Amino acid sequence: MNLSSIYERLIVLNSEYARCINSDQLEKWPDFFQENCLYKITTAANVKNGFDAGIIYADSKAMLADRINALRNANIYERQRYRHILGLPYVVEDAERECAVQTPFVVIRIMGSGQMELFASGEYRDRVTVLSADELKFAERIVVCDGDRFDTLLAIPL
Amino acid sequence: MNLSSIYERLIVLNSEYARCINSDQLEKWPDFFQENCLYKITTAANVKNGFDAGIIYADSKAMLADRINALRNANIYERQRYRHILGLPYVVEDAERECAVQTPFVVIRIMGSGQMELFASGEYRDRVTVLSADELKFAERIVVCDGDRFDTLLAIPL
Amino acid sequence: MNLSSIYERLIVLNSEYARCINSDQLEKWPDFFQENCLYKITTAANVKNGFDAGIIYADSKAMLADRINALRNANIYERQRYRHILGLPYVVEDAERECAVQTPFVVIRIMGSGQMELFASGEYRDRVTVLSADELKFAERIVVCDGDRFDTLLAIPL
Numbered sequence: 001m002n003l004s005s006i007y008e009r010l011i012v013l014n015s016e017y018a019r020c021i022n023s024d025q026l027e028k029w030p031d032f033f034q035e036n037c038l039y040k041i042t043t044a045a046n047v048k049n050g051f052d053a054g055i056i057y058a059d060s061k062a063m064l065a066d067r068i069n070a071l072r073n074a075n076i077y078e079r080q081r082y083r084h085i086l087g088l089p090y091v092v093e094d095a096e097r098e099c100a101v102q103t104p105f106v107v108i109r110i111m112g113s114g115q116m117e118l119f120a121s122g123e124y125r126d127r128v129t130v131l132s133a134d135e136l137k138f139a140e141r142i143v144v145c146d147g148d149r150f151d152t153l154l155a156i157p158l
Numbered sequence: 159m160n161l162s163s164i165y166e167r168l169i170v171l172n173s174e175y176a177r178c179i180n181s182d183q184l185e186k187w188p189d190f191f192q193e194n195c196l197y198k199i200t201t202a203a204n205v206k207n208g209f210d211a212g213i214i215y216a217d218s219k220a221m222l223a224d225r226i227n228a229l230r231n232a233n234i235y236e237r238q239r240y241r242h243i244l245g246l247p248y249v250v251e252d253a254e255r256e257c258a259v260q261t262p263f264v265v266i267r268i269m270g271s272g273q274m275e276l277f278a279s280g281e282y283r284d285r286v287t288v289l290s291a292d293e294l295k296f297a298e299r300i301v302v303c304d305g306d307r308f309d310t311l312l313a314i315p316l
Numbered sequence: 317m318n319l320s321s322i323y324e325r326l327i328v329l330n331s332e333y334a335r336c337i338n339s340d341q342l343e344k345w346p347d348f349f350q351e352n353c354l355y356k357i358t359t360a361a362n363v364k365n366g367f368d369a370g371i372i373y374a375d376s377k378a379m380l381a382d383r384i385n386a387l388r389n390a391n392i393y394e395r396q397r398y399r400h401i402l403g404l405p406y407v408v409e410d411a412e413r414e415c416a417v418q419t420p421f422v423v424i425r426i427m428g429s430g431q432m433e434l435f436a437s438g439e440y441r442d443r444v445t446v447l448s449a450d451e452l453k454f455a456e457r458i459v460v461c462d463g464d465r466f467d468t469l470l471a472i473p474l
Contacts, residue, residue, distance in 0.1 A: 007324060008165060015246035019260060022281070044397065081202065081304045083279040085245045085264055087401045088331035102335060106401055106424060108264060108279050114305040116276040118432040121399040121424050123338070146397045147430040166323060173404035177418060180439070239360065239462045241437040243403045243422055266422060266437050272463040274434040 006099065010089045010128065013136045014103055018084040021157055026071065029157055030064035034129055038140040039064060041158055043148040044122070054142075064157075071156070082119065082156055083108040098139065101126045107158065120158060121146045164257065168247045168286065171294045172261055176242040179315055184229065187315055188222035192287055196298040197222060199316055201306040202280070212300075222315075229314070240277065240314055241266040256297065259284045265316065278316060279304045322415065326405045326444065329452045330419055334400040337473055342387065345473055346380035350445055354456040355380060357474055359464040360438070370458075380473075387472070398435065398472055399424040414455065417442045423474065436474060437462045 013032075020028050033039065040054040058064050087104035094100075102123050109119035127140040143158045171190075178186050191197065198212040216222050245262035252258075260281050267277035285298040301316045329348075336344050349355065356370040374380050403420035410416075418439050425435035443456040459474045 005324065007328065008163065011246055012165065012249075015248045018245065018262065019248040022262060083262060083264065083304055085243060085262055085279075085401065087334060088327055090331045090335040091328075104334065104338060104399060104401055106264075106399065106422075108276060108304075110279065110304040116279065116305055118276070118424060118434070121401075121426065121432065146399055146424075146426040147432060166321065169404055170323065170407075173406045176403065176420065177406040180420060241420060241422065241462055243401060243420055243437075264422075266434060266462075268437065268462040274437065274463060276434070 006094060006130070007089070007091065009134075009136055010091070010099065010101055013128065014086050014089060014124075018086050018105075022082065022084055026068045026157065027065075029068060030061045033061050033064060033138045033141070035061050037061060037064075037138060038142070039138075040141075041143040041145065043145045045148055047144055067157075080112065081110045083110065084158075097130055099126075099128045099130065101128055105158070122158075164252060164288070165247070165249065167292075167294055168249070168257065168259055171286065172244050172247060172282075176244050176263075180240065180242055184226045184315065185223075187226060188219045191219050191222060191296045191299070193219050195219060195222075195296060196300070197296075198299075199301040199303065201303045203306055205302055225315075238270065239268045241268065242316075255288055257284075257286045257288065259286055263316070280316075322410060322446070323405070323407065325450075325452055326407070326415065326417055329444070330402050330405060330440075334402050334421075338398065338400055342384045342473065343381075345384060346377045349377050349380060349454045349457070351377050353377060353380075353454060354458070355454075356457075357459040357461065359461045361464055363460055383473070396428065397426045399426065400474075413446050415442075415444045415446065417444055421474070438474075 017032055020026070020032070037058075037060065039056070039058045041056040042051075042054040046054070058067065085106045085108070089101050089103045092100040092102060102125050104123045105121065106118065107120040108116055110116050122143060122145040125142040125144055126138055129137050129139045131137060145158075175190055178184070178190070195216075195218065197214070197216045199214040200209075200212040204212070216225065243264045243266070247259050247261045250258040250260060260283050262281045263279065264276065265278040266274055268274050280301060280303040283300040283302055284296055287295050287297045289295060303316075333348055336342070336348070353374075353376065355372070355374045357372040358367075358370040362370070374383065401422045401424070405417050405419045408416040408418060418441050420439045421437065422434065423436040424432055426432050438459060438461040441458040441460055442454055445453050445455045447453060461474075
């Protein structure tokens with residue numbers, strides 16, 4: 001596909017990321033990241049208070065793959081579905097080889113009963129490496145959630 | 159409007175589609191489709207189980223127009239409003255004359271009382287015909303809903 | 317950032333606007349507007365009935381700045397957070413120096429307890445002035461809300 005700007009490529013990257021998770025192709029999810037990367041789920045309150053730990057933390061693509069394996073092998077009968085809706089990327093910094101980007105998201109959970117609920121909202125704070133005109137990877141994706149209910153949040157990647 | 163890529167044109171197509179429904183210009187809705195087309199509303203569960211029927215099914219633009227006529231003539235006092243929010247298109251396949259595209263959506267329903275609720279979420283699975291640089295039409299739009307509550311879902315197009 | 321079309325610039329404008337509010341940089345919010353501008357929050361019902369007043373009304377950038385000052389000085393202990401998700405812009409009219417644009421939005425409110433709720437949905441009806449290739453400002457932003465519950469809506473800009 002012939003894309004015309006870095007902004008458009010960031011939009012496409014995010015649409016592919018959301019689709020990977022929504023269509024349950026989780027094995028492909030680590031491929032969005034660099035070998036050495038940072039993936040973290042945290043909350044706005046944690047960020048504000050300077051807490052660095054995060055709810056989920058991985059610093060390599062291998063750790064992300066492990067996480068998916070664990071998820072697949074856990075005997076959880078998941079009848080719920082998730083739907084990620086991403087907003088438009090905001091480019092904080094745009095250098096030749098790397099962009100800093102923030103993108104808002106909302107995740108809806110649909111229970112087996114058909115009931116829908118707002119599950120999570122927040123923003124991605126990313127550093128995206130531009131490997132080539134057609135290949136962008138996350139060097140860093142910090143998922144900053146607005147709220148801090150995390151009982152079942154661990155079930156799927158955000 | 160001078161658009162620079164097929165991706166951008168797909169975004170514009172979707173924004174026009176959502177706006178047509180949200181602004182209650184339903185008579186223009188069939189114009190987004192080819193004369194011979196497929197429009198279907200179904201659920202993720204149906205798709206998974208190989209059920210082909212769908213909740214709503216139309217295979218021509220004329221059938222879509224009939225549907226809007228029926229809706230307008232039905233004596234339903236609709237005080238609710240709907241708000242479609244579309245995510246970013248994911249291009250599955252991009253040929254010269256046709257694209258396969260998937261686009262997530264969420265529909266919010268606003269009751270006369272002002273109460274808001276999540277009404278539906280899911281994804282469009284489209285085949286879009288590129289008639290000319292400025293004219294795209296749906297050859298196929300399959301609306302795959304995440305949930306399967308459909309009591310009043312029949313009221314408006316998705 | 318090298319943007320390739322007016323449509324893309326409108327998308328970026330909206331992503332910056334949403335991010336300004338979501339990240340609580342409200343002092344920068346008036347900068348999205350022309351000196352002489354129109355900012356109004358109203359409802360779909362008001363628009364339909366021809367009521368012109370609106371719930372909030374400002375016709376200069378200075379009035380918008382006043383509004384933020386008032387908000388900052390009010391002793392409200394705001395534990396809630398807001399998350400704006402914007403849809404894709406629909407360009408109604410595209411002249412050289414000004415565009416008429418409509419963009420759907422949803423606002424989610426996250427309470428201190430972590431509870432999330434749909435707070436508002438609707439559409440922006442904008443007149444955007446093209447000052448230069450990289451600088452767009454709102455000459456007019458009419459916020460038309462779908463519902464009409466407005467108890468606490470006055471707390472933040474939409």
